[in-house]
Amino acid sequence: MKNILILSLSRHDDVNTSATFELAREFSGSNRVLIVEHPYTWTELLRGLTGKKGWIRLIATLSSRPLIRFKGRVHVLVPPAVSPTNFLSFGKWYGRLSRRNHRAVAKCVNSWLLKEKWKHYYYINSYNYHFPDLNKYMAGQCLKHVYHCVDPIVKPYTVKHGIRNQERAVENADLVISTAPQLQHKWNSVKPSFTVLNGVNHHHFNSPRKCVPAVRSLGKKLIGYFGAIERRINYEMLIATFKTNPDWTLVMAGPVQDEYVPAEIREMPNVHFIGKYTYDELPSLIYSVDVAMIPFKIEEAAGCIYPLKLYEYMSTGKPVVSTLFNSDLLIPIADKVHIAKSADKLNVAIENALNEKDNKKQLRRKSFAAMNTWEHRAKIFLNYLNK
Template identity: 40%
Template structure:
């Protein structure tokens, strides 16, 4: 599989580059940037977010972009900081929404086009990574993309997203040349809708980072101080997809265990009996680089997602991160199509009783050999592997394009801000 190289790639990303947790988009972008000129544009903050959060570092960074260099470089990726835009999600579908959304498209395109002109970029591949709020941005670029890719990284779940997301995503897909999804169910959704160029590139792990957890003995993250005894742990967003009833009932059966829930909490979804439980600890968010020191404290790592239609489209980053750390993993059967292929390294708990039994089994049978086996599985599912797949799909599609409609750079000149 030949790597994609010497190509301008413009990525519009719904997950921002400076969020505390990493994202599929960022990991793919930083790997592609090893051989290509990758320009990543974050999803913009709105004027409302500006007024409410002007004191926050991430907002102040975007303010400064109006007066200083709007481009920063991080891990080889050129991050083009976007302007602030109008808050439109609360508007009903129709003319008013379309008007202000159109203004937002123009403001964002203006900043991108200024960058493209200044750096003499005459060809590019455009990747909309789940930022369906800007479905028509590619049409407003001064450089017509040699390839337009829609990258679907998650199912839509929350009311905020569902208000406009489904029809905007459909519009983005209709304007793209190919769709790349992170989970089999997402890929199948597009295939069932008649999208022939629908491909799968699953999520993976930063193996080198999370494998460090194997060597951490006692120097755990400060948020875990004071927690004694056996720990089953979860690292990630704590929200709608979490099966809190199963967790609570399983913990009642594991009377000498603690449950650590590490990550940002959407309190509206968490039952009171879970918040108030003396053996459940919400430790808050941590930086991505600190995650191994959290995970190292887990005796058993868990993925307690609800088993519903939405969860079938989830391919969690934490799956291979846990395995890279060598941790025993117990999961609900939220996505059989993914989990069946990992039955040798992931235990499945179907009920609270079954989940508790699998936690005990995973803990009792853990040893150095199994830790190495899990890490070996993760080592074959890294972001390097995924970026190579992603790039190969782009390369293949470009080769099928008419001559002259390609996104290769004319030279190796580095863009200026």
């Protein structure tokens, strides 16, 4: 039985799941697992005091003992609030505040390590490039240090310090495990580098669900997108497609990053933004539409994306339409997914998906998803820890 300490960018009370928490859940079947979630900044804390999440972080900040939450068998440590740093340019003051933040989080972690008598552990920094040097402040013996790279860093806010910090995190690690081959290739010349693809909780999505009446009533031919509504989506393509086909209805479900969403698509009568959903609600939402879609831009950064939603969609058996945002991922499964190789081909892909009558294709999607579970991914990940 291993002690596995994971520094996560995601948090235990996020609305949706993440690769970090899904892997940790699988690790915990035969190991002791602690996730150190990403701390709030003081700015986030003050903004969040109107809700439960903010008060949990306030308690963590004021408490003299580590605040622990549980996700199944996984212990989750909620660190105290730290100083915001991203507004600063790289230099003296950024370095000072960053080191102070590292010490604050490490103090909390070390208190827990001492209490639980963890003298040695495996350390995984799961894409938390904000704390590239945390390992240097932690007590005990780190048996192996992994940097888990799950996405390209492309947004201006994260690019500012993220690329440099991520390179430092990789430098500190013994090996890098990425969620896509193109991410892995980036680190091949720097550290031992491997790929462990994202997976799915197949049972969660494959179990029969009732449709959501409020969604089902939005139209006769429903095409749904489920996930963050942000930079990666090709909005121009969606506007053109759903203007051309007014009898189709687009359902956009998930948190909206307003700065990326054109006003034109919001005003279209056959496009509906239905807001956030929980992980438990997601399967029923997918079952409520006729076609599930991934309308990502075809761009260089998209080749590094391996979205959780692909296997989630496939687990339900629903017809899936996707742009060819990642050819390494999608071409091998072209017999299971309707692929739009260019924006002008999206009409054809959706039409084919709506008219799909082949039950064998549905079964192929479900069977393929069942072979790509988080349980399987966790075993591969642990094999790399053992090397």
